[in-house]
Amino acid sequence: MRFEPGQTIVRRYVRGEWLMWAQAMRVIRDDADGLLLWQPVGGDFATLVDAGGASAHEVSPDAMVSPVLEARGWLYSDVLILMPADAAYSVWWFFQEGVFTGWYVNLEAPFTRRDDGVETTDHVLDVVATAEREWRWKDVEEFAGRIGHPLYFDADEAPVIRAEGERLIKLIEAAEFPFDDTYTGFRADPSWPAPRFPGPL
Numbered sequence: 001m002r003f004e005p006g007q008t009i010v011r012r013y014v015r016g017e018w019l020m021w022a023q024a025m026r027v028i029r030d031d032a033d034g035l036l037l038w039q040p041v042g043g044d045f046a047t048l049v050d051a052g053g054a055s056a057h058e059v060s061p062d063a064m065v066s067p068v069l070e071a072r073g074w075l076y077s078d079v080l081i082l083m084p085a086d087a088a089y090s091v092w093w094f095f096q097e098g099v100f101t102g103w104y105v106n107l108e109a110p111f112t113r114r115d116d117g118v119e120t121t122d123h124v125l126d127v128v129a130t131a132e133r134e135w136r137w138k139d140v141e142e143f144a145g146r147i148g149h150p151l152y153f154d155a156d157e158a159p160v161i162r163a164e165g166e167r168l169i170k171l172i173e174a175a176e177f178p179f180d181d182t183y184t185g186f187r188a189d190p191s192w193p194a195p196r197f198p199g200p201l
Contacts, residue, residue: 010117
């Protein structure tokens with residue numbers, strides 16, 4: 001099943017029985033190279049928080065008190081996300097007022113398709129790179145703290161996750177796809193409205 005260009009779908013992160021994160025995204029392309037999605041500032045977005053406002057970065061979902069999926073508008077940069085088929089990562093291109101500002105590598109499980117979108121499980125550890133390809137690890141302490149937690153990954157899986165990040169860092173340093181100039185000049189159609197959730201999450 002392929003999604004159609006222009007279609008609005010939901011990109012979800014799940015962990016066990018919990019829906020952790022959801023984004024309403026516009027399909028740019030869906031083919032053998034992967035799924036390419038767009039979300040501008042103001043598009044629908046939701047994230048799991050507990051009664052005190054703590055996010056999954058601060059506490060695992062099984063330890064949250066009265067967790068709820070809190071709907072918000074997307075408040076960050078406009079973002080283009082490539083989810084290659086069968087890959088354990090997604091690559092994000094960030095734009096501020098149409099200007100490319102850098103990449104984000106989100107390490108995650110290969111995605112699965114649903115009728116209204118896709119879902120994956122976040123691997124916590126990420127890589128951030130500037131437009132000049134200066135990179136850094138993100139969420140290193142959180143990643144280390146989750147090793148062995150039954151909802152996350154064990155001591156055998158964690159090095160595999162990190163190795164995938166290291167492989168992608170080499171591509172950043174070499175300015176190889178997807179960290180060349182591909183998509184850095186992307187411009188959204190100005191007639192596109194901000195994507196909204198097409199139905200219940």
